[in-house]
Amino acid sequence: MRKVSVAVPVPFLDLLTYRVPDGLSTPSVGARVRVPIGTRVVTGCVVDYPAEAPPGDLKDVIDVVDVEPLLPPGVVTLCRWVADYYLAGVGDAIAAAMPPGAKRKATSFKTTRVATLTALGADTVSRVDAEGLTAKQREALEVLSGSATGLPLSELRDRGISADVVGRLAARGLVLFRAEATDRDPFERAAMADVQPSESRVLTAEQLAAFDQLAALADAQEFRVALLHGVTGSGKTEIYLRLADRVRKAGRQTLLMVPEIALTPSVAALFRGAFGSRVAIQHSGLSDGERHDQWHRIRRGDIDVVVGTRSAVFAPLTRLGVIVVDEEHDTSYKQEEAPRYHGRDVAIVRGREEKALLVLGSATPSMESYQHALSGKYAKATLERRVLDRPLASVRLVNMREEYAEQGPDVVISRALESAVDDRLQKHEQVLILLNRRGYATAVFCRQCGDAFECPNCTISLTVHTARQGWRARCHYCNYAMMVPKTCRKCAAPYLEHVGFGTEKVEQHLREQFPAARIGRIDRDSVRRKGALTSLLSRFAAGELDVLVGTQMIAKGHDFPRVTLVGVISADVGLGVADFRAGERTFQLLTQVAGRAGRGERVGEAVVQTLYPEHYSIQLACRQDYAAFFERELAYRRGMRYPPTVALVNVVVRGRSFEEAMGTASDVVQRLKPLMASGSFIVLGPAPAPLMRLRGEHRVQFFLKGAKRADMRNALKTMLTEMPDVRRRMTIDIDPLNVL
Ligand code: ADP
Numbered sequence: 001m002r003k004v005s006v007a008v009p010v011p012f013l014d015l016l017t018y019r020v021p022d023g024l025s026t027p028s029v030g031a032r033v034r035v036p037i038g039t040r041v042v043t044g045c046v047v048d049y050p051a052e053a054p055p056g057d058l059k060d061v062i063d064v065v066d067v068e069p070l071l072p073p074g075v076v077t078l079c080r081w082v083a084d085y086y087l088a089g090v091g092d093a094i095a096a097a098m099p100p101g102a103k104r105k106a107t108s109f110k111t112t113r114v115a116t117l118t119a120l121g122a123d124t125v126s127r128v129d130a131e132g133l134t135a136k137q138r139e140a141l142e143v144l145s146g147s148a149t150g151l152p153l154s155e156l157r158d159r160g161i162s163a164d165v166v167g168r169l170a171a172r173g174l175v176l177f178r179a180e181a182t183d184r185d186p187f188e189r190a191a192m193a194d195v196q197p198s199e200s201r202v203l204t205a206e207q208l209a210a211f212d213q214l215a216a217l218a219d220a221q222e223f224r225v226a227l228l229h230g231v232t233g234s235g236k237t238e239i240y241l242r243l244a245d246r247v248r249k250a251g252r253q254t255l256l257m258v259p260e261i262a263l264t265p266s267v268a269a270l271f272r273g274a275f276g277s278r279v280a281i282q283h284s285g286l287s288d289g290e291r292h293d294q295w296h297r298i299r300r301g302d303i304d305v306v307v308g309t310r311s312a313v314f315a316p317l318t319r320l321g322v323i324v325v326d327e328e329h330d331t332s333y334k335q336e337e338a339p340r341y342h343g344r345d346v347a348i349v350r351g352r353e354e355k356a357l358l359v360l361g362s363a364t365p366s367m368e369s370y371q372h373a374l375s376g377k378y379a380k381a382t383l384e385r386r387v388l389d390r391p392l393a394s395v396r397l398v399n400m401r402e403e404y405a406e407q408g409p410d411v412v413i414s415r416a417l418e419s420a421v422d423d424r425l426q427k428h429e430q431v432l433i434l435l436n437r438r439g440y441a442t443a444v445f446c447r448q449c450g451d452a453f454e455c456p457n458c459t460i461s462l463t464v465h466t467a468r469q470g471w472r473a474r475c476h477y478c479n480y481a482m483m484v485p486k487t488c489r490k491c492a493a494p495y496l497e498h499v500g501f502g503t504e505k506v507e508q509h510l511r512e513q514f515p516a517a518r519i520g521r522i523d524r525d526s527v528r529r530k531g532a533l534t535s536l537l538s539r540f541a542a543g544e545l546d547v548l549v550g551t552q553m554i555a556k557g558h559d560f561p562r563v564t565l566v567g568v569i570s571a572d573v574g575l576g577v578a579d580f581r582a583g584e585r586t587f588q589l590l591t592q593v594a595g596r597a598g599r600g601e602r603v604g605e606a607v608v609q610t611l612y613p614e615h616y617s618i619q620l621a622c623r624q625d626y627a628a629f630f631e632r633e634l635a636y637r638r639g640m641r642y643p644p645t646v647a648l649v650n651v652v653v654r655g656r657s658f659e660e661a662m663g664t665a666s667d668v669v670q671r672l673k674p675l676m677a678s679g680s681f682i683v684l685g686p687a688p689a690p691l692m693r694l695r696g697e698h699r700v701q702f703f704l705k706g707a708k709r710a711d712m713r714n715a716l717k718t719m720l721t722e723m724p725d726v727r728r729r730m731t732i733d734i735d736p737l738n739v740l
């Protein structure tokens, strides 16, 4: 009897075994199959051929969708690793690797409908008095007569001509449709300007040494991890480009992972400049159609380089030579929904499976990666200086406690920062202003009765946003929103007060203080619309904006040569958070943002406003002294037994009431206690989660902490087989980055 193990798109479900009936050929690993599950039929993916069948009758595979495997076997193996390591369902992991639409269709090429004029149509256009045509139909004929090869329906739609109009013309024999297989090209929209051919550039001595070291590792075609620790503006991208070229000549491919493509548009454009159409991009900002096309080009082997975000770690490449994880410390590599994987860590496993070189690039490496580089587990290449010997930005600290004492408690922009902005505006230089908190105000409360606006679904105060119709208060977790009334809901007093402030208020202050300046804002609210982010960034790059205000989104990877000043409004936003990584995050953010200044010919300066000027994260970020920060932070983590000295697992249990959630969590912890007999890990909790209520559910959490991840995972697996019902009410996060 022929049997297959199939991953199905059902949350938390393990692999299912099916029989391949006589009429069907045996599907390959990575091929999609239609299988029955309960009363439904779903599309699953074959991941294995089991030796033994589970007891009981096996159901039959209904149909084999792919003859050639859709997913390369290497990617199937990787997904199984992800499912096992992160305690996720194999189906969830496989789904992350599938191209969009794979659940529905078996075809792998998209077609575009192109409309052309028929001879009759061409004849009709030339007659002024063609009968029975509406104005729109006539317009459509005229537009089409301007194009010899016809126009895709999508383009006609952009010109205001609907498919319906064209359809009616076709019905009268004036227009003909043909289907054209196309690859939609997302680069058409990307900024292609300013791409310099890289051959014209001479590497600096430091760049050359780092490149030679990495190239030798790539040439060996063995698995190796290397940390490329290079200060901001030291020219890491140039090294990635040449590495990609090197492995391409050896017939192998490059995967370049970046935290967020829209934020580093220059990277994709640079690679496109160097490798032409043999570059594909993969990220969630693309439309399904674009992603689909790019995915299949990769699968066909038509490309040498993939540039993508964390999900690109599953790109269907089969000849990987180098994987680069740029800004490897960035938290957006962690997926905060199932499967909760870390893109960098999965990349390392993929590199091992495919005997590729893994390059982790950063100016502020994560504690984990730097520790491995020091211990010799990772190779280490260093760039200590900026290209062309440009100095790092000088950093000036402004003690906001003194500022408040002298100027009153409502200061948003200190005198030092204000005069620095003024100075740059006079000189026609550009300014970045960072505040890592969006919205206008962080809370509203009534001064008479003290009533505060909390989210009805979450234990969190509502953030106030400016809106055309007035003030709106919104929950940043569940999106609950309400208009802010003029008077208190409880006592009707007209004394509602805003407390705290975010990017919207900073923008407003700047507009008042510098009415002539052209100011833009980048945060999750201002870039909700597709294309808004790229447009703001390219306007700033083109010099159409003088000042850009934003959250950490503006701190990432940009290269704006005309920026000579970076202002940080509250450097300590993160330090108040009960998170052992707060110091590391603050150090990274400040170093990165200061790194945005002075990347052109003129020197840069950063002005940092803080309540804790003596905090080591802030002090050392000002000096851009990574090594000292690492030592200091590691001592703290050792003392407290936090990662990277131990491993951590976070488990959140949800319930309809607090008692229910607590009860379940206690049962689970009781079940785990005997499993920690080996003493290699401990269980901390259960206790209320920092966000006690989220989207209407009550939340209780506990931690597993220990030296051996495998022991903790095995204990959790044992618990889950014994208590399968709790799975749906529980979120398990291995190596968590965000604990809320
Ligand atoms: P990083 O990623 O290390 O912060 P980038 O790769 O963005 O730095 O490089 C910073 C700037 O220096 C870019 O504008 C880049 O084009 C330029 N650059 C890189 N290498 C060289 C070089 N060898 N000579 C001149 N300019 C360079």
Ligand code: ZN
Residues within 6 Å of the ligand: 455, 456, 457, 458, 475, 476, 477, 478, 479, 480, 695
């Ligand atoms: Zn909410």
